[in-house]
Amino acid sequence: MKHYQGYLVDLDGTMYKGEAAVDGASHFIDHLTGLQVPFLFLTNNSSRTQEQIAAKLNNLGVKARSDQVYTSSLATADFIREKKRHARIYVIGEEGLHKALTDRGHVLVEEDADFVVIGIDREISYAKLAQACLEVRKGAGFVSTNSDTAIPTDKGMLPGNGALTSVIAVSTGVEPIFVGKPEPVIMERALKELNLRKEDVLMVGDNYHTDILAGMKAGVDTLMVETGLSSFHEIENHAHQPTYKKLNLHEWVTEYHR
Structure with missing residues (x-):
């Protein structure tokens, strides 16, 4: 071996x-x-921060430091930083994604974005998706943290980020870059x-x-x-x-x- x-x-x-x-x-x-x-x-998982995931692991008896956790949010932030430092980003997502992007020096904006980034968002709305579509149509790069169409939960398989991403892709005709x-x-x-x-x-x-x-x-x-x-x-x-x-x-x- x-x-x-x-x-x-x-x-x-x-x-x-x-x-x-x-x-x-x-x-x-x-x-x-x-x-x-x-x-x-x-x-x-794009919704949680490194610190939150490390804390969960430690609580379960698995020894982990936050710097030993690498999420699709961090990979997305690093990928965009290679394309453009301090990029203007319209983001749909939760705390883990917001923190990863800002920690890497990007600026979160509501319009005139360089990139649209989407991760799982359990408070998704038509308004969020509509603004994302407008930004992509204006030429913003389109990046998705992962293509998971369904995610396992205690209730069963629920819509994942890939399902949310597909709304923007179908509406605009623009395929995203998937990171995860x-x-x-x-x-x-x-x-x-x-x-x-x-x-x-x-x-x-x-x-x-x-x-x-x-x-x-x-x-x-x-x-x-x-x-x-x-x-x-x-x-x-x-x-x-x-x-x-x-x-x-x-x-x-x-x-x-x-």
Whole structure:
């Protein structure tokens, strides 16, 4: 088994499910920390800040610092900063996205934007979407934190950011740049954060269609665990398979020590 110099670790379904830690999550992170192997928690969640996500992990017994969390909001802010520093941005989203954009030096505006950025917004309104459409039609760049059309909740699968993004895309005829998994943008940014080559990093996750495909698209080896959304049975006929498949992270740590 190859020994990796860094890890990218999914959250929902890999570290926790709802408000409960996934079995083996804390053991796995303690294992990486003990080996002094750097890692980033990598999430499409754009609504929460690094600090909020780290606090949740710690409350669940998974040791985490805020600087070990990299969200689709941060990746979006970094992606735009490479295009234009101090960009004027019309944003639809929640606290995590607003904070990431302003922390990276961008200016949030209500009109005459350089970019329209959309993330999950549970207080979405026609007025917000209408203004976004007007800005895109005037030539603003169109960026979406992720393409998730549905997200798992205690109530069931609810509309995700990809569904909200589609309203603007359909109305304007302009396709957005998606940043989050499975797109390679967030992976490229995360590798820069780790300061490691793609050959030396392992992407760990439970969702074949986001985590695993993100690794594949970026040329990063992948470990799929069966603790969340996807099952090994449902992907057995897929042409492209994860580099490794383990029932849980306990299994990975045990085999790593052999």
